[in-house]
Amino acid sequence: MSTTAANQGTPSDIFSQLTTYDHEQLVFCQDNHTSLKAIIAIHNTVLGPGLGGTRVWNYASDAEAINDVLRLSRGMTYKAAISGLNLGGAKAVIIGDAKTVKTEALMRKFGRFVENLHGKYITAEDVNTTTKDMEYVNMETKHVVGLPESMGGGGDPSPVTAYGTYMGMKASAQFVWGNDSLSGKKIAVQGIGKVGGHLIERLHAEGAQLFISDINEDVLKHYSKELGATVVKGDEIYSLDVDVFAPCALGAVLNTENISKLKCKVIAGAANNQLADENVHGPMLVEKGIAYAPDFLINAGGLINVYQEHIGYNRETAFRNTEHIYNVTLDIYKVAASKNIHTQRAAIELAEKRIADMKSVKATY
Ligand code: NAD
Numbered sequence: 001m002s003t004t005a006a007n008q009g010t011p012s013d014i015f016s017q018l019t020t021y022d023h024e025q026l027v028f029c030q031d032n033h034t035s036l037k038a039i040i041a042i043h044n045t046v047l048g049p050g051l052g053g054t055r056v057w058n059y060a061s062d063a064e065a066i067n068d069v070l071r072l073s074r075g076m077t078y079k080a081a082i083s084g085l086n087l088g089g090a091k092a093v094i095i096g097d098a099k100t101v102k103t104e105a106l107m108r109k110f111g112r113f114v115e116n117l118h119g120k121y122i123t124a125e126d127v128n129t130t131t132k133d134m135e136y137v138n139m140e141t142k143h144v145v146g147l148p149e150s151m152g153g154g155g156d157p158s159p160v161t162a163y164g165t166y167m168g169m170k171a172s173a174q175f176v177w178g179n180d181s182l183s184g185k186k187i188a189v190q191g192i193g194k195v196g197g198h199l200i201e202r203l204h205a206e207g208a209q210l211f212i213s214d215i216n217e218d219v220l221k222h223y224s225k226e227l228g229a230t231v232v233k234g235d236e237i238y239s240l241d242v243d244v245f246a247p248c249a250l251g252a253v254l255n256t257e258n259i260s261k262l263k264c265k266v267i268a269g270a271a272n273n274q275l276a277d278e279n280v281h282g283p284m285l286v287e288k289g290i291a292y293a294p295d296f297l298i299n300a301g302g303l304i305n306v307y308q309e310h311i312g313y314n315r316e317t318a319f320r321n322t323e324h325i326y327n328v329t330l331d332i333y334k335v336a337a338s339k340n341i342h343t344q345r346a347a348i349e350l351a352e353k354r355i356a357d358m359k360s361v362k363a364t365y
Contacts, residue, residue, distance in 0.1 A: 014066065021074050024050075025120075026066070029113040034106040037096065038113065039065055040121055041073035043089040046359045049119055050090025051145070051306065052076040053126025054110070054137075056098040069093045075273070075296060076303075081351035082328065083300040084321075085307045090121045098128035107133050111140030119143050124306055145306040154309040154318065157302035161270055162198030164322040168298025169203075169244060169268035171329035176265050176291050180326075183207035186242040188232065188264070191249025192219045195270040195299075199248060200227060213237045214249070238262060245269070252276040254292075259284050268293035275344060282342030293329050294347035300325065 018026060024045060029038040042050040052073055059065040069091050077089025094101065094110060114123050114137065124146035125134055135151070137144045147153025169187075174180035187203055188211040189196050200210055200223060210229035213236070214220050220231045232240065239261040247253045247269035254267070255276035267274070267290055274295045275281045285292045301322040308318040328350075336346035 017066065017070060021070065023070060023073065026070075027113070027117065027121075029110065031106075031109045034103065034109045035096070035101065036094065036106050036109045038092055038094045038110055039069045040092040040113070040117070041069040041090060042117075042121055043070075043073040043091075044077040044355065045088035045090075045120060046355050046362070047081060047088050048086040049122050049143075050076070050088040051080065051122040051124065051303070051310070052089060052091035053124040053146070054092040054094060054129050054133075055126040056094045056096065056102060056128035058097045059093070059095050062095070065093050065095050077355070078348055078351040079296040079300050079303055080307075081354045082297050082347055083304055083307075084324070084354075085304065087122075087303075087307055087310075091126075092121070092123055094129075102129075102133060104136050107136035108140045111137035111144070114143050115141035117143070122310060145309040147309070152309075152313065154305045154313050154315070156194065157305040158194035159198045160301035160305040160318050160322055161299055162195045162202065162301070163319060164301030164304070164325045165195065165199055165246070165248070165268065165270045165298050166202045167323055167326040168293040168329045169246065169266065171326045172244070172266040172268045172291050172293045172333070175330060175333040181206070182244075184209065185244060186211065186240075187244040187246060188213070188237050188240050188242045189246045189248055190214075190237050190253070190269070191247070191271065192216075192223055193248065196246075196248035197223070199246065199270065200229065204229075211237070211240055211242060240264075247271040247274050254281050254285070256281070256284070259288065259290075262288065262290060264290060266291045266293070268298060269295070270299040271295060272299065278342075278344045282344045286342050291333060292343050294332060294344045297328060297332065297347050298325055 023043050025042040027040040073089050073091040080087035122143045131148050149155040170180040185208050187208045190213050192212050192214045204227040211232050212229045213232040223229050224231050238258045241263050244266040245264040251273035254274045304322050305318045332346050336343045
């Protein structure tokens, strides 16, 4: 984004930010009584209502919060579009320290603001919000997904996300080695949390040789014993002599320093925003001969799962639709190779094409 934090703040600056990536709407929600300060960004609703979680974060400035919500909502547009969902992209942020700011009243007030958008925005859990918070939001609006199974929701989306990541990894193996079996492949997984845990169980079942890293020693102990995984300390994970690297913890790990250490042939993981700078690090991976499965494509299982909740939940259908990530990933590799572009660019182009096509479909009555 060209606008810097220093010159943000006036209405014209905000409009210039909205223009940069063609955002439709930015909604500021304020309430003195609950101290609610939230921003909802609706990026694009050509394909359907904008769906995206609500993040609670102690932003250093309003400008930083605006930047984040605009960036995240655009990412949701691409994720929904490439997954073939009839959903647009949106996101919300609530400004404040999650440990102190979240109350029943604040979450319900936020729910009222969501309700006032009449379904143009559908919210869900995200960083620092929980199923319980969404239950409060749901007391004021029906435009919320990610509810517990006991309330008719889809429950924890992580197993579905892990399945999509696994599909993306297998498609990457097919592209690189001409065979999608991961049996005997050396696979390094960074972050053995909700998604990483389900992923390594699938990889173990297929006979992969696992290398795992996490900041949580207990998790590492558990899986090294349970699955015979080799534990790796901190940054050592980047320089391992492995076939596949799966970032499942943090964003921006694919930076210049880390990429220079990599020896793997495939990167396929669930973490969001893995490329520190897509224009620099996308091409750098191509140059190193590393096949990169675009993160927003292969981690879309969670979104596919909540979309099911929006149209009438069925876990089996969620898994079946997530399986399709395999074919799309394979297509992306082929298109990227034929156009001589990096895979993240190819994935964005495919998502943008679907939005443009559907816009034209909807152009007549
Ligand atoms: P999680 O919080 O359950 O797991 C993250 C794990 O990473 C934790 O075990 C944590 O200890 C570990 N970790 C943190 N810092 C680390 C470091 N420096 N090195 C190694 N490990 C570290 O989160 P999750 O739900 O499993 O999600 C993992 C990633 O996938 C996140 O980037 C998330 O945004 C993304 N994602 C998750 C879903 C989902 O359905 N949960 C959907 C789409 C994308």
